[in-house]
Amino acid sequence: MTGPSRAPGHVLSPTDAPGLVLSPTASVGRNVVFGAHVVIHDHVIIGDDCTIQDGAVLGKPPSLSRRSTAERGDLPPLVLEDGAVVCAHAIVFAGSHVGARSIIGDQAHVRERATIGPDTVVGRASGVDNDVSVGARVRIQSQVYVTAYSVVEDDVFLGPCAMTTNDDTMARLAPGTPMRGATLRRACRVGGGAVLLPGVEIGEEAFVAAGAVVTSDVPARKVVMGVPARVVRDVPDEDLLEHWS
Numbered sequence: 001m002t003g004p005s006r007a008p009g010h011v012l013s014p015t016d017a018p019g020l021v022l023s024p025t026a027s028v029g030r031n032v033v034f035g036a037h038v039v040i041h042d043h044v045i046i047g048d049d050c051t052i053q054d055g056a057v058l059g060k061p062p063s064l065s066r067r068s069t070a071e072r073g074d075l076p077p078l079v080l081e082d083g084a085v086v087c088a089h090a091i092v093f094a095g096s097h098v099g100a101r102s103i104i105g106d107q108a109h110v111r112e113r114a115t116i117g118p119d120t121v122v123g124r125a126s127g128v129d130n131d132v133s134v135g136a137r138v139r140i141q142s143q144v145y146v147t148a149y150s151v152v153e154d155d156v157f158l159g160p161c162a163m164t165t166n167d168d169t170m171a172r173l174a175p176g177t178p179m180r181g182a183t184l185r186r187a188c189r190v191g192g193g194a195v196l197l198p199g200v201e202i203g204e205e206a207f208v209a210a211g212a213v214v215t216s217d218v219p220a221r222k223v224v225m226g227v228p229a230r231v232v233r234d235v236p237d238e239d240l241l242e243h244w245s
Contacts (some may be wrong), residue, residue: 017054026059037189041094047082053106055089062093063131076114087124099136112215116152132181141192150181155241157208159182163230168198185220187241207235 019037022028026040029048038052041059052058059078075095083101086092091109100117107125111198114128117136121207122128135154140146144158145165149176152158166179173179180199184190188202191210202208203220212229237243 009077017141023059030237041078043077043094047075047084047100049083050080051085053086053088053090056086057091058086059094060091062095081118091128093130105142111148123160128206135186147179147181149179152184153186153204155187156184157189159190159194161193162190162196163194164196164199188218205235205240206241 003169008201016037017034017038020034023037023040023042023044025042026044027208028046029050031049032046032052035054035056037055038058041061045070046061069167076093076098078092079142080086080102081099084098085103087104087106090096090104090106090108091174093110093112095112096114098110098116098119100103101118102116102120102136104122105124105126108122108127110116110122111130112126113130114132116128116134116135116139119136120134120138125142126140128134128146129148131148132146132150132152134146135156137154138152138156140158141160143161145163146152147164149166150164164182165171166181175227182196183201185202185204187204190208191212191239192204193211194208194214196202196214198237200214201217202214203218203222206217207223208214208220208222209225210227212225212226215226215228218224218229222231222233224231
């Protein structure tokens with residue numbers, strides 16, 4: 001990479017930010033705003049009206065350890081759809097996809113083969129690991145960790161410092177044993193500091209209280225709390241998403 005340089009669809013001007021490193025194989029749409037010291041790696045595709053803030057890195061290739069379970073080989077281009085915002089010092093890896101008007105917060109990272117749906121927010125210093133699917137209108141607050149192989153459906157809320165996990169052996173998995181991320185169904189809510197153990201499913205419109213440790217599946221429309229988390233009541237009708245949309 002050399003930079004700054006021209007990419008299809010983008011004409012550099014004196015108003016471009018200092019320190020911009022823009023691969024000549026990147027594609028940049030109309031009305032894209034770059035902050036200072038941005039790095040755009042090879043083959044990144046940036047849609048119209050995107051904002052890339054100071055120090056952000058787009059299209060970073062992953063560095064995998066010998067023991068990593070992540071898939072190896074060539075990755076498709078990173079795609080940012082129209083109106084996406086990548087905030088200061090965030091890193092979005094090659095092979096991921098960020099939906100229209102979504103925001104990747106300061107210091108957040110989105111790993112390879114992760115998909116972020118439209119109108120979703122990934123909060124400051126949060127991590128979305130490899131092979132994660134995040135739906136539309138999801139709210140991921142600050143310092144949340146979404147572990148590899150998790151599924152987060154539309155309209156989910158994840159409170160600050162919530163954590164998902166995918167390996168209950170802590171690096172003692174037998175060869176060939178898949179890791180199991182969490183599954184968060186539509187419009188469920190997970191409170192701050194909650195921990196979800198590998199493979200658990202949080203049902204549609206369920207509510208996980210702050211600080212809960214979820215060791216088993218949570219049925220739809222149930223409220224759970226405690227360590228380990230237990231069902232304490234139903235989610236009332238007036239709290240359902242249909243009354244808040």
